[in-house]
Amino acid sequence: MNPKALLRRRSVQIVAAVAALSLLATRPAHAMHIMEGFLPWQWALFWWLVMLPFWVWGVRRIMTLLRERPETRMVLGVAGAFAFVLSSLKLPSVTGSSSHPTGTGLGAMLFGPAVMSVLGTIVLLFQALLIAHGGLTTLGANAFSMAVVGPFVAWSVWRLLRRRSLWLAVFLAAALANLSTYGVTSAQLALAYADAAGGFIGAFMKFSAIFAVTQLPLAVSEGILTVLLFNALQSNAAAEMRSLGALENVA
Template sequence: MEGYLPASHAIGWYVAAAPFFVAGTLKIRKLVAERPEARLTLAASGAFAFVLSALKIPSVTGSCSHPTGTGLGAVIFGPSVMAVLGVIVLLFQALLLAHGGLTTLGANAFSMAIVGPWVAWAIWKLGRGIGLSVALSVFLAACLGDLATYITTSLQLALAYPDPASGFWGAALKFGSIFAVTQVPLAIAEGFLTVIVMDALAGKVPEADKVRTLAGEIR
């Protein structure tokens, strides 16, 4: 939440997230220039992330549990694009919903808009590479990308507030254990929902060839 991280940590996470945001901006510019029709699918991916990540449940002090919604865009467009869409989502939530904050935007972006999508994309590629079905690959990508976000958040909190007795790793384990109670079922639900939305987008976004192909394989 706003103001929860020490200033040095807040600045450090901004610096860590900045290169991914710049790379994502360049990726989107290229994508829109080559495929202007993809803008609707980009908007749908961003809206999906905004709606899901706004459904928050109280969890660790200074944070909360919620789906992330970033797996959908990571599968369709790759992780770089979600770095930008995720930052936009987090910024709007901080300004309009008091969810997150401006001082913690860098940290939240690193966990939800960078680590989560990269893990989701890697799982998607791995699943398809070893012959898993599209539906199962999408499910695992969204589910594990969500969990990766909260593992990262646990590490971020542990860096800022190590346990007096067990240090960084002890604090990380405690934060992660608390998050797991709410986040594991949320991640599973997000996986199923992402498969359903992927299928539904095929009929609503006629210009998205990749979405149509993936949804056809899901069916």
């Protein structure tokens, strides 16, 4: 079978498996994404303004990428689909909330955080419009945590560790991107709704505790799944990954 055709087949199989899990696990619940209307308008506007320069930077980076390396479009699509499917998976947590993977680590390692700031926002926009996961007024806040902070953490860990152990770098990049996203979301909620007694710190501890029980095993699972998909790409799209520089200076 043609290597690119085999890559498409394996990528579709992995994404389809995760999609099936999301259908089985999804229940009505408040998601880790901040829901529509939950933030005061001042904070909602603040996070939109924070995101604007990242979106401009990301769009420019994508345009340059597609112009200079058009052969990487398929891998770009796989990274976007992976983030969409994984972040659509909602598992019930405690106190009526839910946790979910993010899927942004893979794209950050391959394309850098700028590209993922746009891909992640597109994922969040579709989720808000199609499955009521997140919201439009809270899109800026959700994008900052999942499409900016998470990818920056993943990219930094990847760059730091890839010369020592490839699989460990991929695993930790994906897992820590997940955990940092939920940590920033907790901080965003704590800023908007400080605890009457404990202030920001008290509110942050309460919000983070809501997700911790399920988010930790989810981060581990996401790290393992990302390693599997990275290996599939490395076996079947090595030329595209070398073009992106993803296989340079790796153990």
